[in-house]
Amino acid sequence: MPLTPMSDSLLYLRDLTVDFRLPGGMMRAVDRVSFNVAPGEILGIVGESGSGKSQILFSLMGLLAGNGRVSGQALFQGQDLLSLSSTALDRMRGVSLSMIFQDPMTSLNPYMRIGAQLAEGLVVHKGMGRAEAARAAIAMLDRVRIPDAARRARQYPHQFSGGMRQRVMIAMALLVRPALLLADEPTTALDVTIQAQVLDLIAELAREAGTAVILVTHDLGVVARLCDRMIVLYGGRVMEQGPCETVFAAPAHPYASALLAATPRLTDALTPRLGTIPGTPRSGGTMLPGCPFAPRCTVKIAACETEQPPLHPLAPGHDAACHLIGAAP
Ligand SMILES: Nc1ncnc2c1ncn2[C@@H]1O[C@H](COP(=O)(O)OP(=O)(O)OP(=O)(O)O)[C@@H](O)[C@H]1O
Ligand SMILES: [Mg+2]
Incomplete structure (x- = not known):
């Protein structure tokens, strides 16, 4: 070899x-x-x-x-x-180590608001405060071009189209760098x-x-x-x-x-x-x-x-x- x-x-x-x-x-x-x-x-x-x-x-x-x-x-x-x-x-x-799957629902929790799901990774794994993590989550949703990110962050996965859910999953996978x-x-x-x-x-x-x-x-x-x-x-x-x-x-x-x-x-x-x-x-x-x-x-x-x-x-x-x-x- x-x-x-x-x-x-x-x-x-x-x-x-x-x-x-x-x-x-x-x-x-x-x-x-x-x-x-x-x-x-x-x-x-x-x-x-x-x-x-x-x-x-x-x-x-x-x-x-x-x-x-x-x-x-x-x-x-x-x-x-x-x-x-x-x-x-x-x-x-x-x-x-993050993974992006073909089907975003594999990694999204249907019962949790999108913003909270994103912020959770930062709070749990990076020790960030809740407010700061929520701001970072919205900024990331904005980065992946989710229109009206602050309002969308309060919604649940089923309120997003397939394409938007895929963007959310990308945001979640990369937010923790x-x-x-x-x-x-x-x-x-x-x-x-x-x-x-x-x-x-x-x-x-x-x-x-x-x-x-x-x-x-x-x-x-x-x-x-x-x-x-x-x-x-x-x-x-x-x-x-x-x-x-x-x-x-x-x-x-x-x-x-x-x-x-x-x-x-x-x-x-x-x-x-x-x-x-x-x-x-x-x-x-x-x-x-x-x-x-x-x-x-x-x-x-x-x-x-x-x-x-x-x-x-x-x-x-x-x-x-x-x-x-x-x-x-
Ligand atoms: N649980 C399993 N039991 C037996 N064989 C399996 C199992 N999972 C996958 N395989 C076999 O392993 C081989 C490799 O599968 P793999 O899913 O990695 O292919 P792939 O390159 O990702 O293909 P695709 O482009 O279709 O996704 C295939 O022959 C598949 O049938
Ligand atoms: Mg495959």
Whole structure:
């Protein structure tokens, strides 16, 4: 593994593996994924449905399904998130680690006024006085462009539209200025026309607060526009990772190339979605002995079916897991 903990890394993930127990046996959803997140950095994770994106975030938040088992290491501010007790994780969740879900109602309390919900985090976790916290909550609602924020703060979640609730959740996640924000397809439930605006807002507020973000998305246009680095995941494994500029300009892995080639022009006014590439995405179940992408790869060699390619370093911070890299042309 070329990856080592960097002295400046905020999150150091090493060999994160997620297995699910199923009636027919075990199924590996995430296979020895390693990466670093630097403070304030925005990291995009892309990959087709089922590639393991959500399970990476769930395991970091201690929210894996009951039949799931995680192994590996996730060092965050000196502690391994994977071995923290639920109490310790709870404490961390409110202060230095936040998550934005697809459905805002997952994190909003329907019986509590919006302003009070936002202020609570500041009172409980930051020791702020009630009046000061209430003022900060209103200012944040204003920041996420909720019109008439002072009046809206006295309302309940059901009085907000879906889009407005999503903004409230973003406000709540970022108000405590967490060191790391985990966002899993945070706008898919929203109208397409406002998705880009809301993502831009997340990035803007995170940059302002110095919050690092792991953003899971299907949308390569979003990655190109907002992320510093990206990870391309397939079949639970990292196929390629690197600075967005480099990966977009010269993807090294055949899967990453196919994904980018199949995506409509990044300059299109409409944000491009992941394109379709030939073949069927790997469905959960048997782990192949070789590269998970081999069955769909048009340039594979014999070793691809039998041996797992390790991540080859291409440049500092840019790696790809493909047998063809470094092989004679
Ligand atoms: N509780 C579970 N039991 C068994 N398998 C599961 C469970 N939860 C998820 N999986 C499987 O784990 C794999 C990875 O799932 P994950 O939700 O991380 O995919 P994803 O990349 O987030 O996909 P999407 O883009 O559709 O959200 C999938 O094959 C999925 O079916
Ligand atoms: Mg998902």
